[in-house]
Amino acid sequence: MVVRVNRDRCIGSGMCAHTAPGSLALGADGVAHPLRGSAPDGGPAGERLTARLAEAVDCCPVEALALHSARDGRRVAPSD
Numbered sequence: 001m002v003v004r005v006n007r008d009r010c011i012g013s014g015m016c017a018h019t020a021p022g023s024l025a026l027g028a029d030g031v032a033h034p035l036r037g038s039a040p041d042g043g044p045a046g047e048r049l050t051a052r053l054a055e056a057v058d059c060c061p062v063e064a065l066a067l068h069s070a071r072d073g074r075r076v077a078p079s080d
């Protein structure tokens with residue numbers, strides 16, 4: 001999975017970093033940054049990461065986050 005941050009939208013609330021602390025953090029510029037390029041799409045570890053990232057996407061108050069499959073680029077969250 002790949003998480004993308006829309007830097008123009010992010011208001012630096014920090015909620016995503018709190019929800020998925022291994023994957024997202026607030027930078028010195030006050031905007032969220034992914035901590036790693038991608039997480040595995042499959043397996044238990046990948047599923048745990050994906051669940052946390054999907055929760056982070058859902059909790060963002062300004063819809064600045066999107067989760068995509070690293071395999072085919074398909075958007076996983078938010079859903080249409």
Ligand code: SF4
Binds near residue numbers: 065
């Ligand atoms: S939850 Fe949204 S607005 Fe808040 S820091 Fe994360 S990306 Fe930015």
